[in-house]
Amino acid sequence: MLRAGLTASAVLAVPGTVLTGLAGAASAAPAAPPGNPFTLGVASGEPAPDGMVLWTRLATDPLAEDGLGGMGGRNTEVEWELATDEGFRKIVRRGVETTGPELGHSVHVELAGLTAGREYFYRFRAGKELSPAGRTRTAPPASAMQPLSMCFTSCSQYEHGFFTAYARLAEEEPDLVLHLGDYQYEYTAGDYVAPGGNPRNHVGPETETLGNYRQRYAQYKTDPDLQAAHAVAPWLVVFDDHEVDNNWADEVPEHPETPQPNFLARREAALRAYWENMPLRRAQRPKGIDMRLYRTVSWGRMANFHMLDTRQYRGDQPCDDKFNSDCTARTDPARSLPGSAQEKWIADEFRRSQARWDVLGQQVFFSQVDFTPGAGRGFNPDAWDGYPGSRDRVVDSWTASKARNLLVLTGDVHAHWAADIKQRFDDPAAPVIGSELVSSSVTSGGDGSETRADTASTLADNPHIRFYNNRRGYVRTKFTPTEVTADFRVVPFVQRPGAPVENRGTFVVQDRKPGLQQA
Template sequence: MMPTTPRSRRTVLRAGLVAGAALTATGTLTGPALGAVPTRSSAPGSAAPGDPFGLGVASGEPDASSVVLWTRLASDPTAEDGLGGLGDRSTDVEWEVAEDERFSRVVRRGRVRTGPDDGHSVHVEAGGLAPQRDYWFRFRAGRAVSPAGRTRTAPPAAAMTPLTMCFTSCSQFEHGWFTAYRRLAEEHPDIVLHLGDYMYEYGKGGYDAPGGNVRDHAGPETTTLANYRQRYGQYHADTDLQAAHAAAPWLVVFDDHEVENNWAGNVRELPVDPPGDFAARKAAAFRAYWENMPLRAAQRPRGSSMRLYRRVPFGGLVTFHMLDTRQYRGDQPCDDEFGKDCPSRTDPARSLPGSAQERWIADGFAGSRARWDVLGQQVFFSQVDFTPGAGRGFNPDAWDGYPGSRDRVVDGWVAATERGRARNLVVLTGDVHAHWAADVKRRFDDPSSPVIGTELVSSSITSGGDGSEQKKETAATLAENPHVRFYNNRRGYVRTRFEAGTMTSEFKVVPYVKKPGAPVETRARFVTEDRRPGLTPA
């Protein structure tokens, strides 16, 4: 998402201008239990200095028999070398998984070793678990014991177990407090999806919220591995974010700010600002991202390449198709100027996810046996004309910058439904710092075109500051786009409930983020019925 004062790299041009090894372990019930878990404050802010588990714990990538357990050791989260105050030392870390919160019924236990090559991070792929049940996990390093986290395995294949899922995006540390993460944790979801812009790359004051920032980034703009590790350390030290990670397993994908604003494939935002090799910057960013997320070894980056798109099934009810809309895209059209249109935008050869990923999406639809197929992705999928009246203007960084690519994805979906395979399409989106809901049409320029799916767009956790209920220009935009059913400019997240016959979506907001402790409120509620795509207010 572009900052408040956007920089167009094309405008500047015209003006003259990894290898982190996964720590994977099979569980064995040997050795002593870890002992009592110390009590930690639930107040917002940063964890206490000196605690090696001050970055919290997380889990992710659940299937019916395993889950990834994550932590990263750091006694000084914002150390300039990115190593969290632990330097070059290596550490043995014990872990255990239990059936109860008191850890009286431990079912898996093991030990791994981490050090500077991994950014002192730990990734355990804990297997041998039962499907469709809650577990609790924790770690120990020396005498220090981590807080406990809750995780949950997926149901067995074909099970239609209802699923509560929350999703969100865009948490700019400087723009506000992460209260929405804590409110999300209080929903007790079965799974959380984060759709990108987990952290922001700017140095202190490089991206100001309206009315000013309330916190400062540590360190300069992130360009090196040490910079990215330091920035993730600062974000992970936030106790509201830790609460969300400890509440449920996560599925994550990055967007642009985990590297730099509006990057596209091998094309950076600006040609010389900041200086340096872009491939090296991407390699550092990908490595730090993997180190700091509960991802499997299969997602470990190889230099400046990272296979992030993947499918995660939850029984027979939901399949999550997690997309990567950054690494393989062509450069944005129309000089990447928001609200513009140009002939190159409609070139059908251009692709947002890349041709290989487009085929992978179509293959997933063609082989689907899920009741709900969910695309977890980053940028607005539905068409949005931002120019009222005559003329048209689009966001070239979204799917509107690549409409031929969108048409191929939609046609793949329609072909699968005609063969009786795919059934309900749901697109989840982040990026735009506001809540939106839209009916996905087969062809947006054809008023008679049928609705073939549902798009839910989550607002940001903090990006954009407190926000407002509406923007003054919104009414004209909505009138231009009748398939858009809802808009709200507060911060927050979306809570969804998947059942065999319905998907219920609730748009949650916090009224402010520039001070901590905001309550959560529901701004809209919709129901989507099985085989009846689109949104019905509830």
């Protein structure tokens, strides 16, 4: 694990290093306001063979109502260093970035020209204050088949429990972390109560303005377990609904029958705050209400991570968005979850792929799940089951591409699931063409349980679903040229801190053998 106790006097003290992005010495930087400005930790993301993004956000008063974290309207010069050793004796890059209120006092350092496939350490300084150190890495060379250790999770409702799962994930020391949405929740305190009650509360009103969203992200990022998970490895992130508004769809809010005249302004504010608070590249910085979040990040030839956006371009949910429902509109083939342009992009990425494993990192259940026991049928219209024609087109583009192995990673549903992806779910004879791994939540839903009352009937009606567990946690994966191994990791409680981590199931997907095998 990263060592603590690095001293501020060591910063910028190593000769013979490269200075980028600055003309002038550290002593000329404007003074930061009194107090520690690094209360929100550090992060990195978007690893490439030659670089990555380093991130921090300054906040001496993280919960300030205006969302500016006590930094006010001033601009601040923030120094950064990148080293090949944890003690920062071998510094390879350093520089300065200026941030201020227009960026929410966030810092995004987009690096290139580094060595592929190696570990680095980074840190920041503002005035005399030194940040915690973070560990990151570059992706392997484009032709490499380097194994990958990756963890993924989703759905961290601050009020529902302690972020122990993030701490246990950090202890795994993965090469890469994926967060698949619902990083933060929009509700005011007490509006969304977990079974057993909420052990802690949100500050501020329901998030609607830029200041609201900035304040809410700051509250989440003060959590030490979340900070540990960010500092241990680079992240790839996509949002789901609660980063804006529950079950929003393109320009439609959760309750279109009660018009929100400010919804587009709310969406613009939410996406802007999301970018400010995530280790994303300039290419993802939103313009108005639009943010180009879908993208492919490659880990050599081992894996292509196609990170999807299933919110900005979807048609509104069918069947009045009622869970466990069915209706004629649901099966309209013209309807799309990712939108026609993103569907085409997915098909193009599959067709171009040279990777051993093609991975869709996305938000909502991809496989069909019939929630009505027996002869009836009922689906979740907020998932791909609300857009089966769109799912069929993605599956068909996969099979047409002749790419090698398909793996879908999913969040959203606050439970662990594993499923075989069939070419057509309503055809018993249809072949299995890939596998889906669904991570439980970090906290959302409270402590949870091993099973639910309806688990047996749901699994009986959906034989392609191979695993279910209702505890909180994350999925730990290992990618090799011959197989992907997935361990479903759980914590037995979140409504008090300190839970251990336990394994509830292990599955293997073998190269060129679609479908899950239980280990």
